[in-house]
Amino acid sequence: MAQEMFYYQALNRALDEEMAADDSVFILGEDVGLYGGSYRVTEGLYARYGEWRVRDTPISEGSFTGLGVGAALIDMRPVVEIMTVNFALLALDAIINMAAKIPFMSGGQFPMPLVVRMPGGVARQLAAQHSQRLEHTLMNVPGLRIAVPATVQDAWWQLKQAIRSEEPIIMLEHELLYFSKGELDETADAIPMHRAVVRRPGEDITIIGYSRMALLAEEAAALLAESGISAEVIDLRSLRPIDWATCIASVQKTHHCLVVEEDCVFAGAGAEVAAKLAEACFYELDAPVQRHGALDIPTPYNRSLEIASIPTAESIAEAARRLVAEPPAAGDEK
Amino acid sequence: MDRFMLHAMLQDMLLARSFEERAAREYTEGNIAGFLHLYPGEEAVAVGVLHAAESSDYVVSTYREHVHALVRGIPARSIMAELFGRRDGCCRGMGGSMHLFDRERRFMGGYAIVGETFPVAVGLAYATAMRSQPEAVICFFGDGAVNQGTFHESLNMAALWNLPVLFVCENNHYQIGTEIHRHSAVSDVFKRACGYRIPAEKINGMDVLRVYEATQSALQRIREGAGPQFLEMETYRFRGHSMADAGNYRPQVEVEAYRRMDPLSIVEKAEQPLYPSAENIASAGPDTINGFSEHLRAEQLINADEIEQMKQQVEQTVEDAVDFARRSPEPGMEEALAALDCNRGQEVLI
Numbered sequence: 213m214a215q216e217m218f219y220y221q222a223l224n225r226a227l228d229e230e231m232a233a234d235d236s237v238f239i240l241g242e243d244v245g246l247y248g249g250s251y252r253v254t255e256g257l258y259a260r261y262g263e264w265r266v267r268d269t270p271i272s273e274g275s276f277t278g279l280g281v282g283a284a285l286i287d288m289r290p291v292v293e294i295m296t297v298n299f300a301l302l303a304l305d306a307i308i309n310m311a312a313k314i315p316f317m318s319g320g321q322f323p324m325p326l327v328v329r330m331p332g333g334v335a336r337q338l339a340a341q342h343s344q345r346l347e348h349t350l351m352n353v354p355g356l357r358i359a360v361p362a363t364v365q366d367a368w369w370q371l372k373q374a375i376r377s378e379e380p381i382i383m384l385e386h387e388l389l390y391f392s393k394g395e396l397d398e399t400a401d402a403i404p405m406h407r408a409v410v411r412r413p414g415e416d417i418t419i420i421g422y423s424r425m426a427l428l429a430e431e432a433a434a435l436l437a438e439s440g441i442s443a444e445v446i447d448l449r450s451l452r453p454i455d456w457a458t459c460i461a462s463v464q465k466t467h468h469c470l471v472v473e474e475d476c477v478f479a480g481a482g483a484e485v486a487a488k489l490a491e492a493c494f495y496e497l498d499a500p501v502q503r504h505g506a507l508d509i510p511t512p513y514n515r516s517l518e519i520a521s522i523p524t525a526e527s528i529a530e531a532a533r534r535l536v537a538e539p540p541a542a543g544d545e546k
Numbered sequence: 547m548d549r550f551m552l553h554a555m556l557q558d559m560l561l562a563r564s565f566e567e568r569a570a571r572e573y574t575e576g577n578i579a580g581f582l583h584l585y586p587g588e589e590a591v592a593v594g595v596l597h598a599a600e601s602s603d604y605v606v607s608t609y610r611e612h613v614h615a616l617v618r619g620i621p622a623r624s625i626m627a628e629l630f631g632r633r634d635g636c637c638r639g640m641g642g643s644m645h646l647f648d649r650e651r652r653f654m655g656g657y658a659i660v661g662e663t664f665p666v667a668v669g670l671a672y673a674t675a676m677r678s679q680p681e682a683v684i685c686f687f688g689d690g691a692v693n694q695g696t697f698h699e700s701l702n703m704a705a706l707w708n709l710p711v712l713f714v715c716e717n718n719h720y721q722i723g724t725e726i727h728r729h730s731a732v733s734d735v736f737k738r739a740c741g742y743r744i745p746a747e748k749i750n751g752m753d754v755l756r757v758y759e760a761t762q763s764a765l766q767r768i769r770e771g772a773g774p775q776f777l778e779m780e781t782y783r784f785r786g787h788s789m790a791d792a793g794n795y796r797p798q799v800e801v802e803a804y805r806r807m808d809p810l811s812i813v814e815k816a817e818q819p820l821y822p823s824a825e826n827i828a829s830a831g832p833d834t835i836n837g838f839s840e841h842l843r844a845e846q847l848i849n850a851d852e853i854e855q856m857k858q859q860v861e862q863t864v865e866d867a868v869d870f871a872r873r874s875p876e877p878g879m880e881e882a883l884a885a886l887d888c889n890r891g892q893e894v895l896i
């Protein structure tokens with residue numbers, strides 16, 4: 213039976229269920245316990261599972277993420293919450309040099325059942341140090357897997373799948389999604405963790421997005437429908453690995469492809485998607501694959517500038533219209 | 547200390563309180579957004595420390611830095627305009643509440659990633675020492691920040707190279723919702739400095755005169771070449787961590803106890819802070835002095851009229867700041883891009 217709930221509640225439920233099922237699962241991070249988590253994701257868990265399994269940490273991102281790595285080496289299943297992606301910059305050594313590499317360097321002796329969750333993205337006027345997107349950095353690291361759930365259902369599924377996996381997994385959760393509502397159906401068959409889904413079928417153009425941008429792409433598709441353009445929207449759900457088959461099948465049908473990301477276009481996630489699809493679908497495309505993303509600038513505090521620096525449903529629709537109407541010449545940064 | 551100086555300190559404390567409470571109101575009314583971390587309760591620290599410093603000393607602060615900036619002399623107008631995200635803000639609306647900078651006043655920034663102030667301060671001090679300049683660097687940080695690696699790495703370098711840094715811990719006992727005994731194995735923060743042979747002291751941060759004196763002697767030692775110094779200021783924030791936090795994880799009795807030590811005591815504003823409630827405060831009974839203004843009155847260094855006058859002046863300054871912020875235009879994208887490329891000059895890149 214489907215049940216309506218907030219995104220944060222779906223994550224909370226996933227944690228609760230996995231903790232109940234397996235006592236090697238434990239959570240650590242700043243204010244995850246007594247306080248209940250900055251975005252309420254761990255609400256109630258401290259009372260239920262106690263301080264050893266829901267650990268409030270000092271502000272020591274590098275070391276408590278490293279602690280997660282250490283515990284994972286001997287079969288614990290740590291779920292590290294880094295308060296926001298911006299602070300994960302301080303934990304990159306643990307994530308990139310250790311979590312991603314130990315299974316490999318040890319010649320396969322050690323699994324790494326570590327999950328690192330981090331809210332991120334452009335929320336509302338949090339300014340340049342608190343509005344970052346880190347997917348480009350993490351995507352380039354062999355040994356990591358990256359999930360980017362956009363919906364309530366995916367938040368629940370993907371977190372559960374991540375906790376059960378033996379590999380290190382980063383969950384990037386957009387800060388503006390925590391209080392979005394959606395349906396959770398616990399009885400639905402789970403699709404593989406990294407498979408992309410077609411959120412809306414269409415004929416004229418494929419719009420590929422992830423996380424919050426996948427939802428905006430759906431809104432854009434509705435706008436495009438009004439002007440007679442039928443857009444197919446793909447939610448990647450994962451940035452490493454990427455489900456190319458779903459993307460390629462769509463582009464072969466629509467012959468146009470727009471990749472949308474909230475991150476800066478230059479060397480961003482969209483660059484990888486666009487390059488791969490250009491390689492794979494060159495002879496199927498009626499126009500070069502286009503990228504639409506953030507301006508190449510740190511996020512300004514001022515609200516109007518902040519909005520103008522990242523894609524909106526309207527700007528996505530506009531970019532799609534231009535792409536279908538005529539092949540654009542140069543890279544389209546918003 | 548002369549009367550003029552004492553008055554200036556009281557005036558700054560009043561301004562600090564009034565400015566922050568007004569910022570809270572503007573936030574609730576939607577004129578300010580994002581994370582807004584306010585300072586009520588901690589005024590004695592910023593005021594005591596910065597009045598003891600020279601205007602040529604450098605200041606590095608965190609995201610809870612409006613008052614440091616105000617006391618440093620950045621006009622209330624340009625701080626308020628920054629909080630509003632406007633073009634006339636001290637950072638042209640690009641930085642906002644957590645990132646105030648003012649090159650001219652040597653206000654070297656508000657840093658929002660906890661632990662960033664340490665290495666920046668050490669770098670400023672390194673440059674100063676290298677050129678044998680007399681300035682010191684004042685590095686503000688919270689009790690939560692001392693568990694970041696940069697704290698330890700920076701204290702070590704500062705001591706190793708005898709750098710002119712004054713480390714000022716604003717110990718308000720909380721790292722958002724985590725109380726100090728739950729985040730630090732050693733809760734006497736000043737003791738942490740001993741491991742790096744940096745002279746350190748715990749000071750009552752609710753007492754502006756103690757803060758002033760301690761800072762003055764620490765700065766003097768620094769200027770005499772004694773190297774880095776460390777002051778732990780015990781203080782308390784009356785509000786939540788930021789406007790997004792009600793602060794209700796704190797025991798009522800604790801809040802009331804610190805309320806009674808309000809460094810401003812009798813100059814409590816008509817607009818009560820959101821937290822604690824007016825009832826909480828009433829139940830704590832009348833303020834039991836300790837407030838700076840009470841002290842000055844008792845010593846007959848100020849009278850009620852003068853305090854009243856000061857309050858009015860401060861109100862006016864804050865009103866004017868809000869007015870100014872409201873009227874200031876929004877910055878354009880070309881200004882944002884110019885800020886990004888501010889150091890490009892005529893350099894040809896490709």
Ligand SMILES: Cc1ncc(C[n+]2csc(CCOP(=O)(O)OP(=O)(O)O)c2C)c(N)n1
Pocket residue numbers: 242271273295299302610658659660661687688689690691692716718720721722787
């Ligand atoms: C590296 C990093 N981790 C986490 C945060 C989120 N955060 C912002 S303020 C804060 C608490 C800081 O406490 P403290 O240093 O005591 O300063 P206070 O806010 O009490 O003045 C936290 C955890 C951050 N900004 N940076």
Ligand SMILES: [Mg+2]
Pocket residue numbers: 688689690716717718719720721722
């Ligand atoms: Mg604190």
